[in-house]
Amino acid sequence: MSLELFEDEEQIIESSRAILASNTLNDAAREPFAALLKSFEKLFKTTRRMMRLSDRNEHNLMEVSKSLDEKNAMLERLSHQLSKYLSPQVYATIFSGQRQVTLNTERKKLTVFFSDIKDFTATTDDMEPEDLTFLINDYLTEMTRIALKYGATIDKYIGDAILIFFGDPESRGVQEDAQACVRMALEMQRHMADLRTKWSEMGYARPFHMRVGINTGYCNVGNFGSNERMDYTIIGGEVNLAARLEGVSDADGITLSYETYALVKDLVVVERGEPLTVKGIHRQITPYKVVDILADVENSGRFFRQEKDGMRLFLDFDRLTEQSRRLEAIETMKRALERLNCRVDGGEIPSP
Amino acid sequence: MDNIKIERTERTPEVNFDFSRNTFVLRGESYPENVPKFYGDPIKQLQEHLNNLEDGQVSFDFDLVYFNSTSAKVIINLFETLDAAAERGLDVTINWHYDADDDNSAELGEEFGEDLESANFKLCPRD
Numbered sequence: 430m431s432l433e434l435f436e437d438e439e440q441i442i443e444s445s446r447a448i449l450a451s452n453t454l455n456d457a458a459r460e461p462f463a464a465l466l467k468s469f470e471k472l473f474k475t476t477r478r479m480m481r482l483s484d485r486n487e488h489n490l491m492e493v494s495k496s497l498d499e500k501n502a503m504l505e506r507l508s509h510q511l512s513k514y515l516s517p518q519v520y521a522t523i524f525s526g527q528r529q530v531t532l533n534t535e536r537k538k539l540t541v542f543f544s545d546i547k548d549f550t551a552t553t554d555d556m557e558p559e560d561l562t563f564l565i566n567d568y569l570t571e572m573t574r575i576a577l578k579y580g581a582t583i584d585k586y587i588g589d590a591i592l593i594f595f596g597d598p599e600s601r602g603v604q605e606d607a608q609a610c611v612r613m614a615l616e617m618q619r620h621m622a623d624l625r626t627k628w629s630e631m632g633y634a635r636p637f638h639m640r641v642g643i644n645t646g647y648c649n650v651g652n653f654g655s656n657e658r659m660d661y662t663i664i665g666g667e668v669n670l671a672a673r674l675e676g677v678s679d680a681d682g683i684t685l686s687y688e689t690y691a692l693v694k695d696l697v698v699v700e701r702g703e704p705l706t707v708k709g710i711h712r713q714i715t716p717y718k719v720v721d722i723l724a725d726v727e728n729s730g731r732f733f734r735q736e737k738d739g740m741r742l743f744l745d746f747d748r749l750t751e752q753s754r755r756l757e758a759i760e761t762m763k764r765a766l767e768r769l770n771c772r773v774d775g776g777e778i779p780s781p
Numbered sequence: 782m783d784n785i786k787i788e789r790t791e792r793t794p795e796v797n798f799d800f801s802r803n804t805f806v807l808r809g810e811s812y813p814e815n816v817p818k819f820y821g822d823p824i825k826q827l828q829e830h831l832n833n834l835e836d837g838q839v840s841f842d843f844d845l846v847y848f849n850s851t852s853a854k855v856i857i858n859l860f861e862t863l864d865a866a867a868e869r870g871l872d873v874t875i876n877w878h879y880d881a882d883d884d885n886s887a888e889l890g891e892e893f894g895e896d897l898e899s900a901n902f903k904l905c906p907r908d
Contacts, residue, residue: 430821430822430825431815431817431818431821432816432817432818432820432821432824432825432855433817434816434817434851434854434855434858435854479850480850480851480854481851483849483850484812484816484849484850484851487812487849487850488812488849491812
């Protein structure tokens with residue numbers, strides 16, 4: 430059964446027409462009544478048309494709105510996928526409209542981090558491509574996670590190398606940026622030790638060892654390239670220097686320039702190397718190799734880590750809150766000390 | 782009279798007419814392809830039911846998120862039907878549900894309610 434939406438109005442029209450046809454109205458009333466009915470009929474017809482038009486417009490608007498929603502969702506998915514190709518900070522400044530995507534650069538004091546895997550080609554020469562893919566992705570994923578934790582801008586991955594900088598687009602100050610960079614590098618190297626254990630257990634015979642070079646100085650940062658294809662990156666002699674320092678760094682080591690060391694000297698213990706002449710840099714460069722993180726800095730955190738040749742010590746104080754657990758840890762370390770002392774003194778090794 | 786229960790679809794609202802309890806609900810979105818056809822049977826039966834009622838309480842809940850112009854005409858007609866039933870002596874309450882932050886829907890409900898002379902009208906904001 431269909432509903433007659435304008436039943437009342439149609440009935441009024443019908444009965445009015447009947448009155449006009451019946452000639453019951455006097456001459457004075459007939460003409461204005463006929464005019465009134467005609468006007469009502471016209472208005473009624475217009476109302477029906479307008480209602481149909483309005484329905485059509487609303488329907489079209491709904492369709493457009495749905496289509497826009499779908500397009501927005503698609504753009505959101507695409508931009509999310511594209512964001513993986515950009516550093517999160519750079520992505521955020523572009524998508525929030527703070528930064529124009531034009532060929533613009535500026536000069537800023539940055540701390541530049543450069544790392545690669547020592548003897549990468551030799552290490553991976555006889556490796557199956559699937560294994561190599563897994564290892565490199567695992568390594569880059571873990572290093573990226575740590576970098577983002579410290580607020581680094583990840584410039585690019587160049588095979589096994591990573592170029593990272595601090596100080597743009599956000600900066601906490603030159604010294605804070607340098608310290609964040611060094612802290613990040615220390616955590617990366619510590620985590621590499623854990624990754625090597627994992628990789629060894631998985632059967633990889635020659636796990637990766639990372640080398641790191643860090644330098645602080647003025648660089649050009651911004652969009653380089655062409656209007657069709659550009660890269661948000663850094664260039665300049667100071668970037669080259671970070672790469673050169675990485676080249677002279679030991680496996681598992683972190684080598685700083687003097688400029689960076691001066692900004693982080695309260696944080697780390699370093700070994701001053703012999704001045705070097707490196708390719709592309711006119712002046713002699715003194716490398717500072719990080720040998721330790723200062724105890725008071727380390728003691729202030731959740732973890733205590735020390736790693737030397739033949740020794741690895743790791744304490745997580747947040748998991749040693751119970752008295753019994755702390756005593757157990759102390760006992761374990763005492764037993765370790767006893768064994769170590771026996772070795773040093775040349776005595777017998779007590780049984781555990 | 783058998784109760785009417787129609788599930789909602791993308792374009793049509795849930796229709797829940799309980800003639801034994803005199804509670805009537807329209808809930809969801811309303812922009813059917815053919816508005817008179819969709820509402821024809823339920824409204825005819827409602828009108829018949831109300832005409833046969835001599836006294837008692839009747840409540841009608843309009844819980845619509847979106848409706849097109851033709852559906853608006855159906856709603857206006859329903860308001861008139863319910864008001865006429867109230868004029869005959871039934872205790873009729875119309876509940877107009879709307880999103881608390883949707884001023885347009887609240888305003889529209891108020892406008893529809895202004896024309897009522899005998900039925901009770903309540904604005905019911907959704908949380």
